[in-house]
Amino acid sequence: MAAKTNNNIVVVFDFDKTIIDVDSDNWVVDELGFTALFDQLLPTMPWNSLMDLMMKELHDHGKTIEEIKQVLRRIPIHPRVIPAIKSAHALGCELRIVSDANTFFIETIVEHLGISEYFSEINTNPGLVDEQGRLKISPYHDFTKSSHGCSRCPPNMCKGLIIERIQASFSKEGSKTRMIYLGDGAGDYCPSLKLKAQDYMMPRKDFPVWDLISQNPTLVKAAVRDWTDGEAMESILMGIINDVISSDEEEEEEKDKILSSDHCKISVGIAHEPLLPLARQVPLKLVK
Numbered sequence: 001m002a003a004k005t006n007n008n009i010v011v012v013f014d015f016d017k018t019i020i021d022v023d024s025d026n027w028v029v030d031e032l033g034f035t036a037l038f039d040q041l042l043p044t045m046p047w048n049s050l051m052d053l054m055m056k057e058l059h060d061h062g063k064t065i066e067e068i069k070q071v072l073r074r075i076p077i078h079p080r081v082i083p084a085i086k087s088a089h090a091l092g093c094e095l096r097i098v099s100d101a102n103t104f105f106i107e108t109i110v111e112h113l114g115i116s117e118y119f120s121e122i123n124t125n126p127g128l129v130d131e132q133g134r135l136k137i138s139p140y141h142d143f144t145k146s147s148h149g150c151s152r153c154p155p156n157m158c159k160g161l162i163i164e165r166i167q168a169s170f171s172k173e174g175s176k177t178r179m180i181y182l183g184d185g186a187g188d189y190c191p192s193l194k195l196k197a198q199d200y201m202m203p204r205k206d207f208p209v210w211d212l213i214s215q216n217p218t219l220v221k222a223a224v225r226d227w228t229d230g231e232a233m234e235s236i237l238m239g240i241i242n243d244v245i246s247s248d249e250e251e252e253e254e255k256d257k258i259l260s261s262d263h264c265k266i267s268v269g270i271a272h273e274p275l276l277p278l279a280r281q282v283p284l285k286l287v288k
């Protein structure tokens with residue numbers, strides 16, 4: 001599953017309304033006819049806890065795991081998103097997913113789309129099928145034991161903390177890594193604040209994260225490039241990756257120039273000794 005990395009760029013994708021064009025939680029609930037119950041219970045508990053309860057309701061009403069999978073396999077996705085993912089991977093980027101959906105939904109979808117091998121890591125809420133054939137969705141961060149301490153984020157997941165962990169793993173490796181983060185939701189705002197000046201934030205235009213960034217743009221250190229749909233996502237993402245690769249190549253060329261001028265000095269130094277006798281023989285000096 002590990003992606004081949006060679007350009008020091010990590011592209012982090014949100015999943016719902018970023019890779020796929022809808023919210024997978026809403027999609028499953030709506031397609032299986034449980035919207036009213038979902039809407040009724042939403043004000044009473046955290047989203048993640050409600051999704052677990054909805055999966056119990058589906059099971060109690062005889063909806064099978066296979067039916068859930070079938071619904072997930074026809075989830076809408078913009079036709080340019082998969083080419084964008086494949087191109088970013090082909091250019092040597094490492095791709096990761098950070099999502100507040102769950103492992104079962106995401107794995108079912110990316111496997112169906114044939115893109116699971118492009119991602120080196122999927123950070124999301126655990127989703128496991130139990131012996132009774134019921135999907136159990138647990139929080140990524142177990143808030144019954146302790147809070148993750150971020151007031152911006154839902155209790156089950158702070159995406160900003162995940163981004164910080166990814167950043168720390170790269171600084172440990174000592175490589176100069178740039179991150180490109182793509183997202184649409186309010187939960188993608190916290191990570192946008194963790195990005196560094198060399199990074200890129202790609203908020204989906206007119207979606208909650210874009211609104212939050214727009215309220216105070218100076219809070220985001222990364223370069224912000226908004227996008228509207230899969231087509232714009234592809235061209236903007238490719239543009240950023242190509243810019244980064246060519247600016248890094250220029251930097252390498254500069255280094256090479258400095259190195260090769262050093263080589264000249266060194267070779268002159270080495271050549272100096274054997275040249276001495278020649279220099280003595282050169283009559284030009286005498287002519288002058």
Ligand SMILES: [Mg+2]
Pocket residue numbers: 014015016017018183184185
């Ligand atoms: Mg989203």
Ligand SMILES: [Zn+2]
Pocket residue numbers: 150151152153157158159160161190191
């Ligand atoms: Zn947070």
